[in-house]
Amino acid sequence: MRNICHILLQPAGMELTTEKGAKLRDILFDQGVEFPCGGQGKCKGCKIRVTRGALPITPEDSEAFSVRELKDGWRLACKAQVTENITIELRNWQTSILTNEANFKFTPQEGYGIAVDLGTTTLASQLLDLQNGGILAVRTALNPQARFGSDVMSRVQYAMEGEGAKELTETIRTQILHMVLESLDSAHIPPDELSCITLVGNTVMHHLFCGVDVEPLSHYPFESPNDGLMTFTPDDLEWHGIGNPQIQFLPGLGSFVGSDILAGVLATNLFHSEKPVGLVDLGTNGEIVIGDKNRLICASTAAGPAFEGAKISMGMRASTGAIWKVSPLADGFDCEVIGNEKPRGICGSGLVDAVAAALENGTIKPTGRFAEKVDSILLKDPVRLTQTDIRQLQLAKGAIAAGVRILLERWGAKLDDLSCLYLAGAFGNYINRGSARRIGLIQVPLENVEPVGNSALLGAKMALFTKDLPEDTFKAIRAMTTHFSLNEDPEFQDIFVEEMSFPAGK
DSSP states (O other), rough: TTTEEEEEETTEEEEEEEETTOOOHHGGGTOOOOOOOOSSOOTTTTTTEEESSOOOHHHHHHHHSOHHHHTEEEEGGGGGGGSSOOEEEEEOOOBBOOOOOOOOOOOOSEEEEEEEOOOOOEEEEEETTTTTTTTEEEEEOOOGGGGGGGSSHHHHHHHHTTHHHHHHHHHHHHHHHHHHHHHHHHHOOOOGEEEEEEEEEEEHHHHHTTTOGGGOOOOOOOSSOOOOEOOOOOOOOOOHOOOOEEEOOOOOBBBBBBBBHHHHHHHHTTTGGOOOOEEEEOEEEEEEEEEESSEEEEEEOOOOGGGTTTTSBBBOOTTTTEEEEEEETTEEEEEEEEGSSSEEEHHHHHHHHHHHHHHHSSOOTSSSSSSOOSSEEEEEEEEEEHHHHHHHHHHHHHHHHHHHHHHHHHHHHGGGOOEEEEHHHHHHHHHHHHHHTTTTSSSSOOOGEEEEESSHHHHHHHHHOOOSSTTTHOOOOOOOOEEEGGGGOTTTHHHHHHHHHHOOOO
16 A cells, blocks of 8 residues: 555545556646646646645746745646645636537437537537437536647647657547446436437547547648548447447538537538628637538637636636626726635636726726736736736737638628627637627627527537438538638738727727
């Protein structure tokens, strides 16, 4: 037993055991500790405090903390190895993961199906009775690949090093198999009655799950010849105990516009619309689709991680302790915190709200500069916004707004021509549309903006009902879609710079 170490997490009072020499990163990831830089020791997003016992000081610790902080027990979890029994001060928190309970038309069929939304940060699955469309089980989880990097490009980089690709593929396949088995068990469904599993995700997630080489996605022109429909048997994936369902990973639309967006097109019926409509998924890579029943055009833009709280000085996911809603006051800000706890950071929706509120009370100018000569503005102690935080949001919203403008121009329409703009994903679901319009992220009338929640999961569920989808549906959608590379557009840089400024307001 001398090779076993005990870890006590406070204030939760949770005790964990592990082998001596184990990486603390792997142990704490399931407890909500974030590793935004993929465990490179650069961002301090995984800092913890050891209150009893000791963790050896690494070179990265010495770089990240002062001598006093090191003496007080502060360490980077991503670089630590457990060598003895320790007690760690760690706030236990939960992250809300968006699923989808929307109703849709379908033709009943025999058996059961599971739809999976494989996101860069989160995973969501639903088990359906294909006879009546009932949801029998829901499972959500953090994407375990996140311990190797919080964004798709860090995963690509990791995949190209040594056995990285194999490790990432095995990690995500194991997690999803676990979710499938849990769903069947909780709903008391015999494995041999599971007839199909449909997965969707962005292009990098598609490649990593399917075992496709991500190297073409690491450099210009960021195109892969292997982004089509992929089908598997359980034996192909080494998935045992789930019967013999058909497993398919839906195809993408081009480059970094993946099958999660194709599923969104399916969920919103965008490809059957009589009038031009738009679909925008706001994330690290902002995907945009404009079109109607005749043709679709799409693009992705590197919005950066500001919408997800990353690269913000006190940014975090939308979890307990995050400021998620902000309103302007004459002498400051009124902030709401997830879990009604003391704030420890701010998530993407809170950031958009905070900047919109600061524009309203004059704390921030339309240029993005602070109205007074200060280094930061206090939202709610101890959470502050810095000038760099504002610039990160400007870069993100500028990229999305410029992308929408350019695609509309290429399609031959104007903002006023859009009969509806669908906002997909968790950020699009929770963002205050008024705040988004105030900062210039959304420029269509608010009555034409419709959050559609997890449209990727909804589209994946619809794809389970094969009787409702002609065999060539996915090929037809891909055939009517043109992918544009915004970086190649000669007007993109100028429009992007224009869109970085905030509207002057009233």
